[in-house]
Amino acid sequence: MRKHIVAGNWKMNKTFEEAEELIDNLMTALEQTELDKNTLMVVCPPFPYLEMCSEYSEDSYFMPGAQNVSDQESGAYTGEVSAAMLQSLEIAYCIVGHSERRAYYGETDAIVAAKVNQLLAHDIRPIVCCGEVLEEREAGKQLEVVERQIRDGLFHLTAEQMGEVVIAYEPVWAIGTGKTATPEQAQEIHAHIRNLVKKQYGDKVADDLSILYGGSCKPSNAREIFAQPDVDGGLIGGAALKADDFMAIAKAF
Numbered sequence: 001m002r003k004h005i006v007a008g009n010w011k012m013n014k015t016f017e018e019a020e021e022l023i024d025n026l027m028t029a030l031e032q033t034e035l036d037k038n039t040l041m042v043v044c045p046p047f048p049y050l051e052m053c054s055e056y057s058e059d060s061y062f063m064p065g066a067q068n069v070s071d072q073e074s075g076a077y078t079g080e081v082s083a084a085m086l087q088s089l090e091i092a093y094c095i096v097g098h099s100e101r102r103a104y105y106g107e108t109d110a111i112v113a114a115k116v117n118q119l120l121a122h123d124i125r126p127i128v129c130c131g132e133v134l135e136e137r138e139a140g141k142q143l144e145v146v147e148r149q150i151r152d153g154l155f156h157l158t159a160e161q162m163g164e165v166v167i168a169y170e171p172v173w174a175i176g177t178g179k180t181a182t183p184e185q186a187q188e189i190h191a192h193i194r195n196l197v198k199k200q201y202g203d204k205v206a207d208d209l210s211i212l213y214g215g216s217c218k219p220s221n222a223r224e225i226f227a228q229p230d231v232d233g234g235l236i237g238g239a240a241l242k243a244d245d246f247m248a249i250a251k252a253f
């Protein structure tokens with residue numbers, strides 16, 4: 001059975017003290033609640049808090065994740081953080097190709113592919129984001145857009161490498177807007193993604209692939225979205241900033 005994953009993307013939020021408090025609250029909540037055995041929680045704070053998050057995770061049931069990584073191995077790239085650095089902090093997951101990075105920092109599918117390569121070379125599992133903007137959805141181009149992002153960002157990988165990847169479908173019009181995709185809209189794209197992966201890599205890789213939904217997912221709507229057969233969890237933004245909400249979403253399976 002493929003893993004259910006609930007990953008929290010804190011984005012550029014929280015001071016160090018606030019971050020510690022949130023992790024502390026999450027750990028307390030995790031001690032008091034039993035998550036489904038097949039559900040994995042991933043916490044992706046800003047870079048400066050990764051070491052703290054990684055240390056805390058040793059005594060808890062969540063895995064530390066990063067929000068970004070350099071597409072380069074090492075060297076004169078001021079301000080960048082390499083996959084080797086993340087690996088040295090025992091970071092397990094890393095988000096790649098988030099729509100905010102695509103829109104504000106020019107992250108192309110080719111850059112996504114290079115970042116995925118860096119992560120896999122350092123034993124970090126990429127959470128690769130894809131999703132259409134509103135105009136693309138209105139033009140009926142959502143399947144085509146997602147297909148291009150998946151093909152150009154991932155299909156250079158071997159089947160074994162693809163087995164390490166997590167995909168997050170995040171319709172851009174639903175991120176931080178309070179507008180959620182309907183469960184049927186999410187299922188349609190998730191099934192399409194799994195089919196593409198099946199055609200490229202075969203049944204086993206496709207069946208084992210965790211495909212997360214992201215976009216205004218919250219405790220009140222997580223259950224019906226996660227109930228879809230091809231939705232294997234969520235990439236959570238705003239609702240990951242409150243321990244209670246994030247836990248409620250993780251319990252929605």
Ligand code: PEP
Pocket residue numbers: 009170174175176177178214215216217235236237238239
């Ligand atoms: C995200 O940024 O990945 C996200 C899903 O944000 P939100 O949950 O706030 O829509």
